[in-house]
Amino acid sequence: MKFSALVFIVLFFCATFNVNAQYLDQMSKQLYQPSDLKKDIDLVKTTLEREHPNLYLYIPKKALDYKFDSLRKTIDKPITSIALYIKLQRVISSIGDGHLTVEIDYSKFTSQDIAFLKKPSLQHPIYQFGYYVTGKRLFITKNLSADSTIIKGTEIMSINEVPATRLIDSLYSYITSDGYNTTYKKHLMNNAGLFAERYRFLFPGKEPLDISLKSSGTSRKIKLAARQEKGFDSIGGMPPPTTEYRTLSADQNVAYLKLRTFYNEPNFVGYEGVFADIEKRKPKALVIDLRGNTGGELIWAARIYSHLLDIPRYFYRLPDEIKQQRKLYDNPKIRNWVDSTPKSNYQMIQPYSFTFKGKIYVLIDGGSFSSSSLLAANLKNLKNVTLVGEETGGSKNIFTAGVHKSVTLPHSQLLLKYGNIPAYFGDITNIDGRGVMPDIPITYQIEDYLAGKDLELDWVLKDIVKTVDLNN
Structure with missing residues (x-):
């Protein structure tokens, strides 16, 4: 699942301001009759029932039907598309499919919309x-308030008398993830600004916030008022390259490969040059960093796999293997798909002409999602691989992606996006809705985060010194 920072800003700006833009006008100001919005809700439900193969893997049909029925009952007066978006989000997140989203179609933004977003507004x-x-x-x-005495690392105990624990639980329910996984939600909270954005969903009023703080054992209360701030600025720096490769030691015995995404640009030449250099330098250890890699094109994840294999292997579980997993195979949609899919549809990944056979460390976290998590699940099966970090955000055993489809809801103009092809991998004997677990779990304290420490890489470098023979 990918989030757009622009969408966050739209949701922030357009709910309460006097919008002078075109698409934003429609989404934030136009009121739709309950009968029309209920048709949109019904379209979401019937579309998923017809096309989503894993719709009831993590939530029973009766429970999901109840959620949709309850949602329809809350639409008892005209509301905006933004308001419906917020309501739908909680139902969608209960399905447990991180690739399933309801979104605002920001591709429809006009030049007037963008100009409006750049204007200073009351935040x-x-x-x-x-x-x-x-x-x-x-x-x-980060402290952007007028009170400079609030230092980094200060703990928020409550906002408007609601304890932080309860706030976090509530906001999590508005974020989609695979199965019962929470590390992906945490990753989005911390790295995509979703704590503030989801809080804004639940409590849209701009009246001052009463916040209880605690720092160095001392408690205090502050009142945080809204203020005028600069709007969205679409001009930014160049994004970092999708792939970063370097050596981590003067003797070049430790190579480091950072894979930020598998959404590679059209002129991307692949990974052959990286592994040609690895073949030339002959490092004893290779660190593959998948942290924060939310996925992309499966072909590139498979290419990385081909450079690390010992023998030909499949990237997915085959139909005959899936039949052994009763919870999956008892699902009629999955059974029909499995029974009609020949083994020839699955491509076996062949080892590349050069494959790295030294010690491999794979760094993972809650941001390792979709094809990135799939790669981690496959690498975990190799004998020379150690996974370091935290549970991946993507499921260890199954996700629903493949060909992504989108449906525009006719009245609200929201987009329903979903995959319709299930992918199975990992341990077929235990489908528990969790991500790929690390061999070496790493936990950060707030002090580590603020100090910019890299605890995963620190552990790896120490382990290389202890366990890898760097002299031969």
């Missing part, structure tokens, strides 16, 4: 801090 107070969620605790990582 909701929640945006004056940066936030870090760890477990059920909430910390401040």
Whole structure:
């Protein structure tokens, strides 16, 4: 699942301001009759029932039907598309499919929309801090408020008398993820600004926030008021390259490969040059960093796999293997798909002409999602691989992606996006809705985060010294 920063800003701006833009006008100001919006809700439900193969893998049909029925009952007066978006989000997130989303079609933004977003506006107070969620605790990582005495690392105990623990639980329910996984939600909270954005969903008013803080054992209360701030600025720096490769030691015995995404640009030449250099330098250890890689094109994940294999292997579980997993195979949609899919449809990944056979460390976290998590699940089966970090955001056993489809809801003009092809991998004997677990779990404290430490890489470098023979 990919989030657009522009969408966040739209949701922030257009709910309460006197919008002078075209598409934003429609989404934030136009009121739709309950009968029309209920038709949109019904279209979401019937589309998923017809086309989503894993719709009831993590939620029973009766429970999901109840959620849709309850949602319809809440639409008892005219509301905007933005309001429907917020309501739908909670139902969609309960399905447990991180690739399934309801979105605003920001491709329809006009030049007037963009110009409006760049104007200074009265911001909701929640945006004056940066936030870090760890477990059920909430910390401040950036202070943009007028009170300079609030330092980084200050813990937020409550906002408007609502404890941080309850806020985090509530906001999580508005974020989609695979199965019962929470690390992907935490990743989005911390790295995509979703704590502030989701808080804004639940509490849209701009009145001052009463916030209870705790720092160095001392508690205090502050009142955070809304203030005028500069709007969205679409001009930014160049994004970092999708792939970063370097050596980590002077003797060049440790190679490091950072894969930020598998959405590679059209002129991307592949990974052959990287592994040609690895073949030339002959490092003893290779670190593959998948942290924050939310996925992309499966072909590129498979290419990486081909450079690390010992023998030919499949990237997915075959139909005969899926039949052994009763929870999957008892699902009529999955059974029909499995029974009609020949083994010849599956491509076996062949080892590349050069494959790295030294020690491999794979760094993973909650941001390792979709094809990135799939790669981690396959690498975990190799004997020379150690996974370091935290549970991946993507499912260890199954996700629903393949050909992504989108349906425009005719009245609200929201987009329903979903995959319709299931992919199975990992341990077929235990489908539990969790991600790929690390061999070496790493946990960050707020002090580590603020200090910019890389605990995963620190552990790897120490382990290389202890376990890898760097002299031969």
